[in-house]
Amino acid sequence: xxxxxGTPEAPPRxxxxxxxxxxxxxGRLLFLGxxxxxxxxxxxxxxxxxxxxxxRDVRTRTSVLVGLPxxxxxxxxxxxxxGQLLREDIGKVDAVLYTHDHVDHVYGLDDVRPLCFHxxxxxxxxxxxxxxxxxxxxxxxxxxxxxxxxGGVPRLEFERISTTPFEILGGRVVPLRLQHxxxxxxxxxxxxxxxxxxxxxxxxxTWPLLGGLDVLIxxxxxxxxxxxxxxxxxxxxVAARVGARRTLLxxxxxxLPHEATTATLPAGVExxxxxxxxxxx
Numbered sequence: 001x002x003x004x005x006g007t008p009e010a011p012p013r014x015x016x017x018x019x020x021x022x023x024x025x026x027g028r029l030l031f032l033g034x035x036x037x038x039x040x041x042x043x044x045x046x047x048x049x050x051x052x053x054x055x056r057d058v059r060t061r062t063s064v065l066v067g068l069p070x071x072x073x074x075x076x077x078x079x080x081x082x083g084q085l086l087r088e089d090i091g092k093v094d095a096v097l098y099t100h101d102h103v104d105h106v107y108g109l110d111d112v113r114p115l116c117f118h119x120x121x122x123x124x125x126x127x128x129x130x131x132x133x134x135x136x137x138x139x140x141x142x143x144x145x146x147x148x149x150x151g152g153v154p155r156l157e158f159e160r161i162s163t164t165p166f167e168i169l170g171g172r173v174v175p176l177r178l179q180h181x182x183x184x185x186x187x188x189x190x191x192x193x194x195x196x197x198x199x200x201x202x203x204x205x206t207w208p209l210l211g212g213l214d215v216l217i218x219x220x221x222x223x224x225x226x227x228x229x230x231x232x233x234x235x236x237x238v239a240a241r242v243g244a245r246r247t248l249l250x251x252x253x254x255x256l257p258h259e260a261t262t263a264t265l266p267a268g269v270e271x272x273x274x275x276x277x278x279x280x281x
Contacts, residue, residue: 030067036104037102095125096123100180122155161175216239239269
């Protein structure tokens, strides 16, 4: 990969290559992925979106990277994480924040190993209790008393969160309780931007926290109803009630082709796409 112009690099250490930190996203939010749990194209699918879709129909699993004043905050670690970071020239992540414990949001965590290696520090992991339990079970080798022979492990440092706002990397994060079918999950507000993936309903107590938004990032799986995600019509109803200046839909399946769906959307509502960036305020 060619080094981008102006990309920061740390000096060589102990004969190792320099740390290529990649792009600085301070003040911006980057969509690393915008697809549903199986991604788009869907393996083995013969639909037009999967076989003949445009560049914005290529959707890796949903995740964002938030450029806070003192570093990069990664929201969820998808199974596509390594490719997402390489594609976007991101070589530095300072903390990981989790929405919930489902496979498409957690199981790329091992890909933080080189980030810890380069920084020389454990990765800060902010999550609720069920997410930590899932990580400790799925990545049990990372917590063994004796590290496994022949390979590295991700170095993780957990910090428990709830629905109480908190400060991290010089920014304020407001957790947003959401319903994901029968599951309690979290969205997050960063200034005038709210991130609400994987939701089928917004509890009464959360609506007041969505006022005055510039950007609402909102779950939208497909045109028809689903037990754990918003349909297109449901997402549009939420967007209208919130009244953000701009609503960007994520967690998109192959049933929502970018060009055709975009032509049907009301003003102020768009399909997000991998690589899109928006200002934080």
